């Protein structure tokens with residue numbers, strides 16, 4: 472496609488993707504011919520060193536096709552049609568279990584017990600200090616080196632009305648990866664008849680602890696292995712973000728995005744401002760920041776972000792109950808990993824939009840709390856809605 476045609480499509484799409492249009496968009500999107508549910512079926516994907524079998528679950532509904540591993544609850548493939556109806560996998564991943572075990576930067580995985588970083592792997596709760604194993608410079612990242620992304624989940628398929636899905640369960644023992652309390656975790660992946668991909672998280676504990684669960688899908692709406700996400704158009708409904716220190720721990724400040732490369736409120740291409748020599752972009756080697764969502768914590772998922780890829784016409788909307796969104800522009804992909812279709816992944820070949828509480832909240836009294844106590848239930852929900860333009 473010529474650059475000018477691409478620009479026309481991008482700007483037309485951007486114009487149609489204002490906040491006002493966002494809610495109505497799905498109705499006018501590729502909803503014709505949806506449904507066509509395929510109840511989950513499983514096949515053997517591989518065997519871990521300890522002999523545990525890992526299953527791959529395959530399901531589809533409403534034009535969205537999903538493959539999920541019992542290992543890490545990993546979304547191994549998320550296939551969506553483009554505006555011509557041609558399907559491609561829009562999530563980075565591998566075709567072999569061994570690559571997920573050895574090399575994966577959390578491709579497609581469930582993240583727990585704590586999404587993103589805890590400074591120096593340390594926090595104090597009710598007067599007791601806990602030391603977590605550190606796995607990212609001086610910090611603990613994504614629940615530690617044997618986090619929920621490396622656990623085998625018990626998976627139960629379901630069909631409920633027009634929905635199909637999987638319930639994933641994992642009970643994390645007291646003290647695992649340094650965290651107090653037995654954490655009973657349930658994650659439900661649902662594909663609706665409209666093809667929405669919904670994730671509902673729940674957890675309970677038998678002792679006070681901290682928890683922050685998320686999903687680490689790397690999206691490239693042009694298809695994994697098809698190059699940079701620089702031309703993806705992104706809108707984030709956040710007037711503030713949390714700047715970070717040199718090891719990517721929030722400084723504790725809540726800073727306005729206005730007038731900075733972090734202003735995605737009107738929508739713009741990911742690449743437009745990424746080369747501005749802003750101190751925060753230098754720290755993250757791109758965008759790797761928590762956006763403070765204007766809607767705050769909500770009982771039901773509310774729209775927070777839109778992602779659009781002009782050439783394919785694929786578009787994704789994200790709605791969540793969470794107060795934060797980690798926008799990570801795939802900065803640390805460095806050309807050393809070979810993806811599921813045999814293509815090499817390089818910097819900026821995908822992006823993550825991780826709905827979450829803020830990084831390092833256990834050490835940041837000004838941030839919404841991530842403490843979970845016995846008798847309480849942690850709940851979080853995120854919905855990805857897909858269409859074409």
Ligand code: BGC
Pocket residue numbers: 576577587719759760797799803823825
């Ligand atoms: C973090 C990045 C990290 C990436 C992969 C993201 O959620 O914010 O700093 O490199 O995950 O591990």
